[in-house]
Amino acid sequence: MPHLLEIRDLHKSFGQTEVLKGVDCAMEQGDVVCVIGSSGSGKTTMLRCINMLEDFEGGTIAIDGQQIGYETQRSQRKRRREREIARQRALTGMVFQQFNLFPHMTALANITLGLIKVKKMRREEANATAERWLDRVGLLERKGRFPGQLSGGQQQRVAIARAIAMNPKLMLFDEVTSALDPELVNEVLQVIKDLARDGMTMLLVTHEMRFAYEVSKRVIFMNEGRIGEEGDPKQMFLKPKTERLAEFLKSSSFH
Amino acid sequence: MGYTLNFAAVWRDIDLLFMGLGLSLVLAAASIAIGCLIGLATAFVLISKQRAGRSLAAGYVTAIRNTPILVLILFTYFALPQLGLRLGKIESFVFTLSIYAGAYLAEVFRGALLSVPKGLREAGLAIGLSEWQIKSSIIIPVMLRNVLPSLSSTFISLFKDTSLAAAIAVPELTFYARKINNESFRVIETWLIASLFYVVTCTILAMLLRVVEKRMAIPR
Numbered sequence: 001m002p003h004l005l006e007i008r009d010l011h012k013s014f015g016q017t018e019v020l021k022g023v024d025c026a027m028e029q030g031d032v033v034c035v036i037g038s039s040g041s042g043k044t045t046m047l048r049c050i051n052m053l054e055d056f057e058g059g060t061i062a063i064d065g066q067q068i069g070y071e072t073q074r075s076q077r078k079r080r081r082e083r084e085i086a087r088q089r090a091l092t093g094m095v096f097q098q099f100n101l102f103p104h105m106t107a108l109a110n111i112t113l114g115l116i117k118v119k120k121m122r123r124e125e126a127n128a129t130a131e132r133w134l135d136r137v138g139l140l141e142r143k144g145r146f147p148g149q150l151s152g153g154q155q156q157r158v159a160i161a162r163a164i165a166m167n168p169k170l171m172l173f174d175e176v177t178s179a180l181d182p183e184l185v186n187e188v189l190q191v192i193k194d195l196a197r198d199g200m201t202m203l204l205v206t207h208e209m210r211f212a213y214e215v216s217k218r219v220i221f222m223n224e225g226r227i228g229e230e231g232d233p234k235q236m237f238l239k240p241k242t243e244r245l246a247e248f249l250k251s252s253s254f255h
Numbered sequence: 256m257g258y259t260l261n262f263a264a265v266w267r268d269i270d271l272l273f274m275g276l277g278l279s280l281v282l283a284a285a286s287i288a289i290g291c292l293i294g295l296a297t298a299f300v301l302i303s304k305q306r307a308g309r310s311l312a313a314g315y316v317t318a319i320r321n322t323p324i325l326v327l328i329l330f331t332y333f334a335l336p337q338l339g340l341r342l343g344k345i346e347s348f349v350f351t352l353s354i355y356a357g358a359y360l361a362e363v364f365r366g367a368l369l370s371v372p373k374g375l376r377e378a379g380l381a382i383g384l385s386e387w388q389i390k391s392s393i394i395i396p397v398m399l400r401n402v403l404p405s406l407s408s409t410f411i412s413l414f415k416d417t418s419l420a421a422a423i424a425v426p427e428l429t430f431y432a433r434k435i436n437n438e439s440f441r442v443i444e445t446w447l448i449a450s451l452f453y454v455v456t457c458t459i460l461a462m463l464l465r466v467v468e469k470r471m472a473i474p475r
Contacts, residue, residue, distance in 0.1 A: 053377055082386065090383030100378035103473050104396050113392060114382035148475030159378075166382055 002065030011058030021225035034212035037222035093163030101147035133161035153184030264439035275428035290356025298364035319358035
């Protein structure tokens with residue numbers, strides 16, 4: 001059985017700056033993994049490589065054994081065609097720091113767009129699916145609202161529903177509470193916790209240490225483009241093995 | 256100054272003015288529609304990474320914007336046939352006004368496209384949409400809604416520019432006004448009424464555009 005997600009020796013540079021210097025990571029179905037680390041450590045970049053929002057120069061990423069973004073032909077590494085990449089992107093769902101809801105569409109239409117255009121669902125079926133997920137995030141009665149008429153927390157919950165309604169194998173969360181007012185953080189985290197309990201496979205980049213501690217099965221600490229330390233959250237947070245992690249935890253809000 | 260106003264002659268031919276107005280509106284509508292498509296395509300080329308295409312598009316915009324529209328109209332109608340492209344009067348004028356509108360709209364659209372947040376494209380990519388689906392379902396609709404308020408005056412200007420079609424004898428509003436003037440010699444009356452036609456039409460257009468704008472606005 002291939003791993004659900006397998007990252008091997010991932011390298012990525014922006015111009016001269018190498019942001020990822022060989023990252024290895026594997027996840028199984030149902031895993032909830034939090035990625036922590038200071039800004040600039042490469043957490044978000046790693047996440048964005050998994051759905052090819054960023055190209056990468058070295059290493060491989062595979063989901064269910066399927067190599068993402070690139071293929072090897074006669075020992076030549078070649079970027080896949082856009083159509084193929086678009087199809088592969090649907091294997092994952094992503095939630096962004098800035099929500100990125102489509103501002104000209106209702107909450108419901110934000111969710112049905114992908115179902116209709118990518119999953120080729122009929123409109124009634126798409127509406128039903130979208131309503132089911134809006135209900136799950138507690139926003140069914142807001143389905144006709146536009147993003148501008150929703151609070152940040154509500155927008156982010158719609159964004160989660162939009163991603164998960166596509167039935168991805170893996171959900172990627174990129175600092176999804178960082179842009180929220182403090183009093184709105186909890187409603188979003190609660191939704192994510194519920195999904196975790198239901199067995200959704202999730203990879204989360206987060207600054208919410210308490211949340212990472214509570215929700216994740218495993219924590220990855222990124223440091224200067226490499227995995228600095230990884231393991232069980234209890235052991236990581238309470239007895240960090242490396243000096244860098246100990247320092248990072250001290251400077252972050254975890255106590 | 257023994258001039259007594261007498262509208263009888265103009266009144267007798269008022270149906271000609273309405274016919275002319277009808278054609279003016281058709282000319283404007285066609286040119287705006289085609290111009291929007293040209294402008295949109297040009298704007299995408301202007302913000303693309305393709306250097307050759309970008310220079311070409313920028314050249315088109317600069318050339319058209321720095322040529323008086325009357326010259327463009329005369330050029331298309333009189334010079335293009337010499338080069339083997341023969342168009343009827345109406346087609347020739349719509350062609351010119353579309354190209355002219357396209358150059359202006361390209362600039363407006365370019366700026367508006369750049370102001371659509373990048374995250375929307377990424378959100379589209381993340382759910383597996385193609386670049387084309389992202390453009391047609393997200394980027395263009397958002398951009399158009401943002402830009403519409405600033406387009407009203409452009410659209411109204413383009414409607415007024417249709418009066419230049421009289422220069423190549425396209426039977427629109429100004430053409431018929433001149434005809435009535437020439438036949439009746441009621442100079443003041445004719446041009447007064449013709450002006451009134453333009454003022455009323457533009458005012459109604461502005462009102463309609465404001466309604467569309469409100470309807471299309473992204474609710475907040």
